[in-house]
Every structure is written in structure tokens, then in C-alpha cells.
Amino acid sequence: MNRRSCITAALAALSLTLSAGAIAQQGLKTGKVGVIVQMSGVSADFGVGVQHAMEIAKQELAERKIINLQVFYEDHQQQAQLALVGFEKLVDRNDVAVVIANASPVILALAPVAEERKRLVYNFAGVSPKLRGLNKWVINGAALSDMDGTALAQYMVKNGIKTAAVIHVDDQFGTSVAEFFQNAFKKAGGKIVDVESNPVGALDLRTQLLKIKNANPEAVVILNNIPEEGYTVAQAREIGITAPLFSNTFMMDPQNVKVAGNAINGVRGMSLQFDPERSPVAKDFSVKFNKRAGRDPSVTDVLAYDGARLVGEAMQKVGNDPAAIRDYIVKVKDWPGAIGKINFDAEGSISLNMSRYEFVNGKPVFSNQ
Amino acid sequence: MNLFLELLVAGGVAGAKVGIAALGFALIFYTTREMHFAFGAVSVAAAYPCYWVVRALGDGPAATMLGVGAAFAAAVIFSIAIHKYVYLRLRSVLPVVMASLGISLIVENVIQIIAGPDIQVLSYPALINIVEMGPIRLRVLEIGVFIGFVIVAVSIDLFLNHTRLGQGLGATMDDPEMAELVGVRTSRMRMGAYAAGAALGALSGVVMLVDTGLKPANGFPLLLYALIITIMGRGSMRSVAVWSILFGVIRSLWSWEFSPDLQELAVFALMVSYLIARDAWDRYQFNRIRPVSRPTGSGAARAGT
Numbered sequence: 001m002n003r004r005s006c007i008t009a010a011l012a013a014l015s016l017t018l019s020a021g022a023i024a025q026q027g028l029k030t031g032k033v034g035v036i037v038q039m040s041g042v043s044a045d046f047g048v049g050v051q052h053a054m055e056i057a058k059q060e061l062a063e064r065k066i067i068n069l070q071v072f073y074e075d076h077q078q079q080a081q082l083a084l085v086g087f088e089k090l091v092d093r094n095d096v097a098v099v100i101a102n103a104s105p106v107i108l109a110l111a112p113v114a115e116e117r118k119r120l121v122y123n124f125a126g127v128s129p130k131l132r133g134l135n136k137w138v139i140n141g142a143a144l145s146d147m148d149g150t151a152l153a154q155y156m157v158k159n160g161i162k163t164a165a166v167i168h169v170d171d172q173f174g175t176s177v178a179e180f181f182q183n184a185f186k187k188a189g190g191k192i193v194d195v196e197s198n199p200v201g202a203l204d205l206r207t208q209l210l211k212i213k214n215a216n217p218e219a220v221v222i223l224n225n226i227p228e229e230g231y232t233v234a235q236a237r238e239i240g241i242t243a244p245l246f247s248n249t250f251m252m253d254p255q256n257v258k259v260a261g262n263a264i265n266g267v268r269g270m271s272l273q274f275d276p277e278r279s280p281v282a283k284d285f286s287v288k289f290n291k292r293a294g295r296d297p298s299v300t301d302v303l304a305y306d307g308a309r310l311v312g313e314a315m316q317k318v319g320n321d322p323a324a325i326r327d328y329i330v331k332v333k334d335w336p337g338a339i340g341k342i343n344f345d346a347e348g349s350i351s352l353n354m355s356r357y358e359f360v361n362g363k364p365v366f367s368n369q
Numbered sequence: 370m371n372l373f374l375e376l377l378v379a380g381g382v383a384g385a386k387v388g389i390a391a392l393g394f395a396l397i398f399y400t401t402r403e404m405h406f407a408f409g410a411v412s413v414a415a416a417y418p419c420y421w422v423v424r425a426l427g428d429g430p431a432a433t434m435l436g437v438g439a440a441f442a443a444a445v446i447f448s449i450a451i452h453k454y455v456y457l458r459l460r461s462v463l464p465v466v467m468a469s470l471g472i473s474l475i476v477e478n479v480i481q482i483i484a485g486p487d488i489q490v491l492s493y494p495a496l497i498n499i500v501e502m503g504p505i506r507l508r509v510l511e512i513g514v515f516i517g518f519v520i521v522a523v524s525i526d527l528f529l530n531h532t533r534l535g536q537g538l539g540a541t542m543d544d545p546e547m548a549e550l551v552g553v554r555t556s557r558m559r560m561g562a563y564a565a566g567a568a569l570g571a572l573s574g575v576v577m578l579v580d581t582g583l584k585p586a587n588g589f590p591l592l593l594y595a596l597i598i599t600i601m602g603r604g605s606m607r608s609v610a611v612w613s614i615l616f617g618v619i620r621s622l623w624s625w626e627f628s629p630d631l632q633e634l635a636v637f638a639l640m641v642s643y644l645i646a647r648d649a650w651d652r653y654q655f656n657r658i659r660p661v662s663r664p665t666g667s668g669a670a671r672a673g674t
């Protein structure tokens with residue numbers, strides 16, 4: 001076979017494959033979804049992981065003949081103003097019905113615009129308690145920190161911890177989560193002896209940690225971004241903080257484990273539990289994600305995947321009307337997500353069970369409350 | 370008192386980490402007058418070959434040395450190529466600034482495409498061992514970085530003041546036209562500055578790889594701090610070394626009595642105040658009326674003839 005024949009045969013095979021794909025997708029409804037995450041800048045690892053999760057969900061929805069989901073991405077680089085520009089672009093140019101987004105400052109900025117433009121925002125990773133009940137156009141598909149904050153405070157006090165110091169990231173998420181935890185801890189009978197904050201993207205937190213060490217708390221609570229939580233753990237142990245370290249769901253992220261190394265062992269806290277062995281959906285996603293991204297999925301990757309599948313299913317059932325999609329989503333009962341059975345409360349915030357965890361040999365070991 | 374001491378040492382070490390990159394950036398900027406904003410991105414990008422080499426060959430001393438060598442080579446070749454084929458063709462300040470910003474973005478994104486956005490860390494247990502000195506606890510890595518910074522700073526000082534080549538480089542920094550007139554090959558000096566500066570940048574990137582881990586976007590903070598310290602140095606490599614340590618110490622000590630939230634603001638306010646005061650003092654020195662020295666002896670006689 002000469003070169004020309006080879007090329008002709010290859011082109012023929014390609015066109016047949018494409019036609020077969022097109023035929024397979026015929027008859028499927030089409031839904032347009034926008035995704036605004038951080039795909040460049042200091043938190044790009046987070047957004048790119050989410051992109052993998054979205055693509056897996058999109059492929060599965062098409063394969064199972066549920067819907068042909070068209071996904072349009074915008075990059076917010078952890079900046080609310082860029083998210084707003086991205087949102088307008090997605091609505092005006094791509095006419096998306098739903099925008100899937102993350103980060104508390106971003107969701108807070110998008111909420112009024114979503115209401116004005118009558119588009120649904122599905123938040124899969126913003127966890128600030130201020131996101132609860134923003135308006136009917138925002139669905140919180142992430143467990144807000146008033147859930148794990150209260151549970152964490154009660155768990156610590158129950159374990160005899162009377163004084164604690166808090167280190168948190170200095171943004172909308174960090175300040176509100178830290179404030180909520182402090183109130184819950186005081187209410188449970190504890191005392192906060194020091195609160196320190198660090199800027200977004202900080203690599204060196206020793207100054208803050210030295211002040212915490214000087215305050216001599218019985219425990220340190222870390223409410224930071226990824227991988228700053230990992231840096232905090234490593235540097236706390238390095239400067240000689242021996243008090244137990246507690247944290248939230250974000251500590252589960254593999255990036256934290258990578259930067260903290262062995263120092264992460266013994267870190268405890270409250271988190272959503274993603275167990276790939278729990279269900280076939282979770283196992284299947286975990287395998288596919290690992291193949292695409294070269295690492296295990298984080299809890300936020302799982303929540304993004306569940307969010308995309310749920311939105312896709314809603315679009316198939318009720319069409320592209322954002323209000324109808326919202327009503328469908330908040331009414332689901334025990335929806336089988338990879339994270340577990342998903343339900344929403346009347347305000348449109350997800351209800352999921354929290355689990356206690358402790359890192360042993362670099363892996364979280366869970367125990368139910 | 371323990372807290373003060375701990376903050377002082379932590380600040381000094383943090384300053385030394387930034388200082389290695391600042392010395393590299395300053396060497397390039399003072400010699401070429403080119404705002405090489407791609408410095409941070411190139412320094413971080415250069416550390417990736419080190420990571421790949423160590424991952425492929427293991428973390429033994431030979432593989433590590435080879436990896437560090439690969440990082441140096443990548444940084445030097447790439448930086449000289451940028452200088453020669455981009456900046457020199459643009460010739461004026463603003464296009465160079467724009468081009469360097471563009472290159473920085475391209476490098477960051479290309480690295481993200483090739484290596485992915487995830488953090489890459491090289492872990493050497495020997496380097497993360499803790500050394501205790503009274504209330505001070507430091508990793509072996511930090512002690513090594515501080516000593517390395519001092520060696521680099523002193524070596525640059527000795528090189529500039531006590532070698533012929535170094536004096537040629539110093540002359541190019543002070544007055545390139547005059548240096549050219551007296552026979553200094555300033556174009557080679559500029560190349561040399563790029564090579565040495567890029568190597569220091571790569572060293573910074575490699576330290577980051579072992580210290581906090583490396584992400585493609587880590588170049589920007591590296592550049593920002595190096596740029597600020599270079600401006601504070603006002604053309605003197607010795608000042609750059611001193612300001613690097615001061616930068617870290619002031620930031621850290623601010624937290625002794627005040628909130629760390631405001632440490633960046635405090636440091637920048639202090640630095641800007643210093644620059645304004647120093648500039649005002651220089652103008653005062655330049656403009657003040659000095660007493661005219663009276664000509665004496667044979668000079669006066671010659672003037673009269």
C-alpha cells in the first residue's frame with residue numbers, strides 16, 4: 001500500500017468514526033453548561049482537576065444516552081471580577097442555562113448577576129457559610145462550613161480540648177469559615193487563644209505559626225486553601241508545634257498530602273468522605289479520573305463530577321429552562337452520587353454526612369460520627 | 370524574647386531564599402538595564418528538568434547533581450536566547466517590558482501543558498531533618514540555603530571588586546558607554562550577566578522544588594520579591610544582599626507586635642519611604658551650594674599668565 005492509499009484509508013476510517021459518533025448522538029437532547037474555575041495562576045491544579053471531572057461526566061452522559069452536554073470553560077484565576085466577565089461571556093455568547101463554578105468569593109459575586117440574568121449557578125466547592133440561602137438561582141452542591149465547623153468544634157471539645165488557635169486564609173472563604181468555627185467552639189465551651197491569617201497563595205507561614213506556638217494552644221485548627229493547608233502542617237511541625245492539628249474537607253486533597261509529607265500523619269478533622277469502594281459509581285469515576293489526571297480525585301473533583309451529572313440529568317428531564325432545572329435538582333431524593341446519596345435542603349444547599357478522619361501513613365482513615 | 374529570636378531567624382532565612390533570586394535578577398538588570406520580567410517564569414521552568422532527571426535516574430547524589438546541572442543549563446541557554454533574539458532586537462525599554470511579560474506568560478502556560486498544574490516536590494529526608502539551637506528549630510535545607518546565600522553574595526562581591534573580569538562587569542553596570550570606550554566588551558558582559566543571573570534563578574527554582582514544591586505559577590512571586598529588592602538595591606549588589614535579608618527580617622518582625630495581615634503593607638511602606646528619603650538626600654547633596662575652593666600656589670600663577 002503506497003502512502004496515498006494509506007492516507008485515504010485513514011481519512012475514510014476517521015470520517016466513518018465521526019459519522020458513527022454523530023449518528024450515536026442523534027436523538028439526544030443537547031444542554032449547554034458553562035464552567036468557571038481557576039485554570040491558570042496559582043490554583044490552576046484545582047481547576048484542571050475539575051476539568052478532568054467535567055469531561056468524564058460529559059462522556060458518561062453521552063455514552064448512557066442521557067444528554068449531549070456542551071461544556072464551555074472560563075478561567076477565573078481565583079478572582080471574582082474575572083468570574084463575572086466569564087459569566088457574561090457564557091450567557092451572551094454561549095447562551096448557557098447553568099454555570100458550574102467554585103470558590104466562595106466567586107459564588108458571592110455571581111449570585112446577584114445570576115438573579116438578574118436568570119441563570120442557575122451550581123456551586124460545587126465554595127464552602128463559606130455566607131453562601132447559604134443567597135438566592136434561588138444559586139445551588140450549593142458543596143457542604144458549607146457551618147456543617148463541618150460545628151461538627152469539628154463539638155468533636156474537639158468532646159475530646160477534652162479547651163483552648164485552640166486558628167490559622168486561616170485571608171479571603172472571603174477563610175474569614176467566614178474561621179469566624180463560624182470560633183463561634184461554634186466558644187459555644188461548645190472552648191476558648192480561642194489566637195487567630196492568625198495568611199494571604200492567598202502563601203508559601204511561608206512560619207511567622208503566623210510562631211505566634212500561634214507562642215500562644216501555646218491545646219490544638220491548632222487549619223482553615224486554609226490547597227496546598228496552603230499542607231504547608232501549614234509541614235511548617236507547624238518544623239517549628240516545633242506539637243499540639244494536635246485539626247482541619248476540614250480541604251485537607252483531603254492529594255496536593256496537601258504531597259507537600260506535607262509525613263508531617264500530615266496525625267492530622268484530624270471532619271470531612272465529606274469519598275470512598276471509591278463504597279459504590280460502583282465512585283469506583284468507576286476514581287479509575288477514570290486516575291487514568292486522565294494521573295492522580296486520585298479529590299473531594300472537590302468528585303463534587304464537580306456529581307454536579308455535572310446531576311445538571312445533565314436535570315436538563316434531560318426538564319429541558320434548558322434554568323428555573324425548572326433548579327426545581328428538579330433541589331427536589332432529588334437520595335440521588336446516587338459518587339460522594340454518596342445526595343439531597344438538598346429547602347434553601348438549595350446539599351445535605352451530606354460528615355465523617356471524622358485521621359491521617360495514618362499519609363492516608364485519611366475515616367470513622368463515622 | 371524567644372518569639373523575637375525565632376521571628377528574627379525565620380525572617381533571615383526567608384530573606385536568604387528570596388535573596389538568591391534577587392541577586393540573579395539584579396545582576397541582569399544592573400548590567401543590561403533590561404526589565405527581564407520573564408525571570409521568575411524561566412527560573413521555575415528551569416527547575417523542571419531537574420525534577421525530571423531526578424525522577425528518571427533516582428535521587429542519588431550523582432542524579433541530583435545531573436539534575437541541578439540540567440536546570441542551570443536550561444536557564445542559561447534559554448535566558449541568553451531571550452536576550453539575544455528578542456530583547457536586543459527590540460532595543461527600547463517598553464517593548465522589552467511587554468515582550469518579557471509575554472514570554473513569562475507563554476513559559477508558564479507551556480510548562481503547565483507539559484508538566485501539568487500539580488505541585489511537584491523532590492523529597493530528601495536528610496534535608497528536612499530538624500536542627501535545634503536553643504529555641505530555634507531549622508531544617509538542614511534552610512541552614513544550607515542561608516549559607517549558600519552568604520557564599521553567593523560574598524563571591525559576587527569579591528568577583529566584582531577583585532577580578533579583572535568582574536571590574537569589567539562593574540564598569541558595564543556603572544557606565545556602559547565609557548566601559549566600551551576603554552575596551553570592555555560590554556556585549557559579552559551582558560551575556561555573562563544573563564548566564565550568571567539565570568543560574569542563580571535556576572538555583573532558586575531548585576530550592577523551591579525541594580522546599581515547598583514547584584508549580585508553573587510560582588514564578589510570579591519569585592519575580593515580584595526579586596524586583597522589589599533590586600529596586601531597593603539602587604545599583605549596588607552589596608545593597609541587594611543586605612536588603613534581601615532586611616526584607617525577610619522586617620516582614621517577620623512586624624508580626625512580633627502587630628498583625629501579620631499587614632506585614633506586606635508595612636514592608637512596602639517602609640521601602641517606599643526609604644526610596645523617597647534616599648532620593649531626596651541625593652538631590653540635596655547634588656544641589657547644595659558648596660564653598661568655592663580658592664586656587665592656590667602655582668595654579669593661580671599659571672592662570673594669571
